Amino acid sequence: MINVKFIPAGIEIKARIGESLLEIARRANVFIDAPCNGSLSCGKCKVKIVEGQVDTKTNRHITADELKTGYVLACDTKVTEDVVVETIEGQSSYLAGMKIEDLSGPRDHEIFERAKAQVLDNGMKFSSYVKKDYIMIEAPTLDDNISDWDRIKRHLRNHLGYSKVFCRLPILRKLPSILRDSEFKVTITHIPRGKNRTMIVNIEAGDTTDRLYGIALDIGTTSVAACLVDLYQGKLLAKASAGNAQMKYGADVIHRIIYATKKKGLEELSHAIIHETINPLLVKMYRDAGIDKEEVIAFVAAGNTTMSHLLLGIYPDYLRLEPYIPTFSNAPFIKASELELEMNSETFLYITPSIASYVGGDITAGVLASGIWTSEENVLLIDLGTNGELVFGSKDYMVTCACSAGPAFEGGEISCGMRAAGGAIERVEINRETYDPKLVIINDEKPKGICGSGIIDLIAEMLKAGLIDRRGKLNKNLDNNRIRFDEYNIGEYVLAFKEEWDIQEDITITEIDIDNFIKAKGAVYSGLSTLITSLGMDFSIVDKIYIAGGIGNSLSIDRAIEIGLFPDVEKDKFVYIGNSSLMGCYLTLMSEDARKKLEEISNHMTYIELSVYPTYMDEFISACFLPHTDIERFPTVEKILKDNKIN
The missing domain is CATH 3.10.20.880 (Ubiquitin-like (UB roll))
Structure with a gap:
């Protein structure tokens, strides 16, 4: 056995010769961002060897110069002797620093009250089953x-x-x-x-009849948000949120499912969500509200189908294997003590019901909160997170599907991408003459990377400025120091020079990054199109488009339409509804009638499996263009491109 020390965390752990640095860090509970779960595709798990020698090599993410100065990929590096490893600045606090929708935003109060009103206006009572x-x-x-x-x-x-x-x-x-x-x-x-x-x-x-509390919890693939609720008055007494500690095992559900199949993998994933994520949030809320955990006696949680399985420690591999069958859709009530949750041991956990392997309880909770189930209008719900889930319908019908967008909207599969946290570029404008960018950065920090909303802005701005064509390829005829090509003729645009911002390395977006993002946005648009056309309709029939998920808060609808992520319809049809999953959990927690309605919703939604739908692949290929191969679907974008003389 050898010693491995991680700085600046100051954590030292024993390791076996030949063990990878990424696995050692996971055992030591040192967070190293590894969206691809060690498959060498993302290059995000970069660390620096300060002392000692390791078994590693150059790859497309680590240059020879970087290797000489000690930089390696943790997933591609094996230990051979005692070493000291320096993790990238900010990684240790990354989970806590993420920007998460937890009903604390400036628009959330209005959205919250509207969701409550929909329940009450439909004859439901706010009365707990406890x-x-x-x-x-x-x-x-x-x-x-x-x-x-x-x-x-x-x-x-x-x-x-x-x-x-x-x-x-x-x-x-x-x-x-x-x-x-x-x-x-x-x-x-x-x-x-x-x-x-x-x-x-x-x-x-004694008499404690005035004290009755419950927890509403949204378990996202990337982030987790919770609120502590007074079950008598319906007040939110405390809120808390953090990154999902499972991120160290992969950015998306597929990587985590694969990790769960490894020895002790399922146990480690369950431990990460319960003991490293949920329990610290619960303890924080109890402390903030001045209550004892024994007083918490009701708990409603929502998550995608994979997150629900991992929470309960249920083997998830069949979710990703055809015919994509979950172990459960409607879970039985689970006692808190069975999961070692920090609350009264007799509390029962209710998990909102799922629809299919890739449309989970977070979507049924979102549908409840959005009010589609009572709407006279045709409503489209788009939940953009680590993946994309879509619902279309009204009080008379609802259809749903999931699109394989991957983690691109959370900054995954993008070389300079990151999740929404301090230092993330979230808005971009490009000067049409100099091609210099104007950046809006979360917390006004030095730039560290670019998050989903920033990538959408950037690609739209690059297209309109003539920096890229509609395939996402850089214009080789432009003579500008922000455009450069490597020895393989792969181009990149420099968003932030290291000398300009006093940062470690340039922040760039490459043609490969742009292509990955175009595929992600193409998956969402083609999913929307397939969902609508499966009913013999087109986008003109849509009266409202609800945008849910963390990216929606800072998303520019104009830019999203310009790249072909959303359909080109009237802007006033788009409505941001915040963390609809958490809001749906709150309604379910507060109202037994709402819980019954939630289960009715799950039983009446029709799921469409896009991977076997006859026209989906043609739709997807057509959508992998800016904004689309059929430019007539995007008349306002067509006019912008003509005005800017972009072909």
Whole structure:
């Protein structure tokens, strides 16, 4: 065994000779960004060897000069002796620094109130399935010497009408002390099951009937957002969000599914989401709101189908193998203690139902929050995250599909790409004469890379400025220092020179990056088109387009249309609805009627599998162009290109 030390984290760990640096870092809980899960395709896991020798080599991501100065790819480097490894600045705080939609944005209050109003306006009540009652029980005597548990059951039968009362072992263990310490005056938290049955899930001394709390949780592939809710008043008492710690095992669901098939892979992925992500968020919210975890007694979570499987530690490999079958769509209620979640051990976790392998409970929750199920209009819901999920319909029908966009909208598969965090370029304008860019950077920091909304801006601006053609290829006739080509004739545009910004290396976007992003946007547009045409309709029938997901907050609709991501329709049809998944979880948490509606929604949505749909591949190939091979579909873009003399 040898010693591997990671700085600046200051963590030292034993390792076997021949073990890769990436695997060692994962065991040491040192975060190294590896979107491709070590397949050598992304080049993001770059680290520096400060002391010692390693077994590594040059590749297309590591130049000979970089190798001489100690830079290596962690996934392509094996240890041979004691080493000191320096991780890239900011990686250790990357998860905590991500920009995440968690109902805290400036537009969220209005969106939040609208979602609540839709539930109430449709005759649903805000009433939790969890109840609290303060009871005063007669103390035992020699003449009345039945057991503590029988005494509680007798009281509930005589005063509340429950002839059948149940509990689990943790409640029985609490009874002797808590009854006598409170002089037999206690508050029970229980879940009624029919008219005369109930399950006691907590017991507290005194009258605590004014304190009842629940958790709403959105588990995204890239980020996780949660809120702590007062179940009586519906108030959001605390919010918290962070990057999903599973990111160290790959940027998208496919890489994580593959990792789950490895020895202890599933265990490590479940540990990352529960103990490294969810539990710290819960503890933070309890501290911020001044409550005890034992008071949290309801929990609703939503995520895509893969995230739901990994949360429960369920083998996910069949999700990616034809015919793409999940282990469950509607999960049973899960006890918090079974997952080691930081809350009352008797709390039941409700996971919102999935539709298919690639359309999960986050979409059903989003449909509930968006109100498509009650709309007279034809509504298109686009959820852009690490992948793309789409829903089209109204109160009469709903169809849905998932498009294989990959992680490009989160900065994956892009050499300079990154997720939305401090230092990410999120908006770009290009001067038409000098070709110099004007950048808007998250937190006004020095640029570190470019996130999804910035990439959309950049490609649209490059097209209109004549820097690239409609295939995404750089204009070789332009004499400008920001345009350069390597020995393989692959071009790149320099977004930020290292001398200009005092950063370690130039931030560029290459023709390969642009091609990857064009394929991602093509997957979304072709999915939208297929979804609509499968019903014998076209985009003119769409009355509203709801944009959900983290990228939507800073997304320019104009730029998205210009590159052919969204259809060329009236701009006032587009509405940003924030984190609709988290909002749907809140509604489900607050209203038993909403939960029933959620399950009704999941049962009535029709799923279209794009990979076997007859016309999808033709649609996809046509959409892999800027904005599309059929320019007549984008009349406003056609005019812009003509005005700028772009062919």
